[in-house]
Amino acid sequence: MGRTYLYCQRCNEALTMSAAAEKLCPHCGEEQMHGVGLKSYGLLLAFSLVYAAYLSVEPFSEEEIQVMTVGSYLYLDDDDRDFVLYTVTNAGGVEPKNRVGFAACVNDFAINKSLDLLVTEIFGWCVFQFEKLPGKFAAHIDPFAKFVPLTAKERREMLLYCLSEKGLSNPDCLPQ
DSSP, X not given: OOOEEEEOTTTOOEEEHHHHHHTBOTTTOOBOOXXXXXXXXXXXXXXXXXXXXXXXXXXXXXXXXXXOBHXXXXXXXXXXXXXXHHHHHHHTTOOGGGHHHHHHHHHHHHHHSOTTSBHHHHHHHHHHHXXXXXXXXXXXXXXXXXXXXXXXXXXXXXXXXXXXXXXXXXXGGSOO
C-alpha cells in the first residue's frame, strides 16, 4: 500500500494516491471530490505565468543605465539601485565576491559628488581604486580599515592616470 495522503469523505478511511486518483474509496465505494480540477490547474498556471513575467521585467535597460546620472540614481528605491549596481558590476566583470565593495564605493561617491555625473563614470573611479588603490577601496567597505600607504609603483601609476584625460575628474587625483 502507498503513502496515505487523503481520507474518504464518507467513511474517513485513509486513501492512497492511486485510490484518490480513481476518485473512489476502496473501502466504501463513495465517489471522492479530492484533488485539484483542471480549472484550478489552469488558474494556477495563468497566475504563475503572469507572476513570472512580472519578475522578468527589468526596471532599466543597459542603455538607460549607461546614461543614468547620479541625481537619478539617488532617487531610486533600494531594489532599483541594487539592479543598477548589479548590471554595472556585471558588465564591468566584477566578481560576485567584490560586488558589496563596489556597491559601497559607488554609493559613497554618489552622495558626495555632482548630481550630473554618470553612474558609470563613478563606477570607473571605483574600478581604479580597486585596481590601483586597494587601501582606499577597502575603506568604502570598512571605514575603520587601516589605510595602506601607496607603494612607489602605485604612486607612479596614479600620477600617470591622473594626468590622462580620464583622470582629470577623478576625485582621487584632486589635491587633498
